[in-house]
Amino acid sequence: MTDQELTLQAVSKAQSIIEEYLQPRPHNHERLLDRLLEVLDRNDVVAAVSRLQRDFGTRPAK
Secondary structure, X not given: OOHHHHHHHHHHHHHHHHHHHXXXXXXXXXXXXXXXXXXXXXXXXXXXXXXXXXXXXXXXXO
């Protein structure tokens, strides 16, 4: 899987989690953050984003 594919997959999963959160019902906010971290803070995703940022000359957000 390419860095672009891996990053796109992670962003899509994160969007799905956020869409679920936006549904009008009670939510466990801590669990929501845990799920987002499970998707976005994976070592392979972080590495892919770093490589993409390097390749495209962008800096990580602070």
